[in-house]
Amino acid sequence: MTPHFFRWLALAGAIIIADFVSKAWVLSAFHLHESRVVTSFFNLVLVFNPGASFSFLADAGGWQRWFFVVLALAISAWLVMMLRQHAHERLLPFALTLVLGGALGNVIDRLRFGAVVDFLDFHVAGWHWPAFNVADSAIVVGVALLLWQQLTHKESGNSE
Numbered sequence: 001m002t003p004h005f006f007r008w009l010a011l012a013g014a015i016i017i018a019d020f021v022s023k024a025w026v027l028s029a030f031h032l033h034e035s036r037v038v039t040s041f042f043n044l045v046l047v048f049n050p051g052a053s054f055s056f057l058a059d060a061g062g063w064q065r066w067f068f069v070v071l072a073l074a075i076s077a078w079l080v081m082m083l084r085q086h087a088h089e090r091l092l093p094f095a096l097t098l099v100l101g102g103a104l105g106n107v108i109d110r111l112r113f114g115a116v117v118d119f120l121d122f123h124v125a126g127w128h129w130p131a132f133n134v135a136d137s138a139i140v141v142g143v144a145l146l147l148w149q150q151l152t153h154k155e156s157g158n159s160e
Helices: 003-029 063-086 091-113 134-152
Strands: 035-039 042-049 116-124
Touching: 003 042, 003 063, 003 091, 003 116, 003 134, 063 091, 091 116, 091 134, 116 134
Parallel strands: none
Antiparallel strands: 035 042, 042 116
């Protein structure tokens, strides 16, 4: 294993820590469903999401908790394998690391609370985007970078 690989894992760890610390702060400063206005388009609010993105399967009765834990751990194992293979590159492992850190950050919540702690609430004209968190943000940016990498790099193996 290369030093690059361990740097990517350290970055994933930093994402997990940033996610954990931000959620710990929200949990200590807010009551469930309490909302605080930050700007005209952004609030902080404490909600728990037992589902996935956009509350997918949130009302499924509880089995989804373990399904999402197992799924995230399986994907994380695959991401670590991909990181080992591409550790010397830049864009691809950065994207994989963001997804890995985010996925594991949300797994921690599912194991602790049975749901994911969400608190970032953006809105416009009375329409609210589903609340999300630091881990979700890392996943979205990571997936966007993976798509960018796939769309802009030839199959020559060049992932820089």
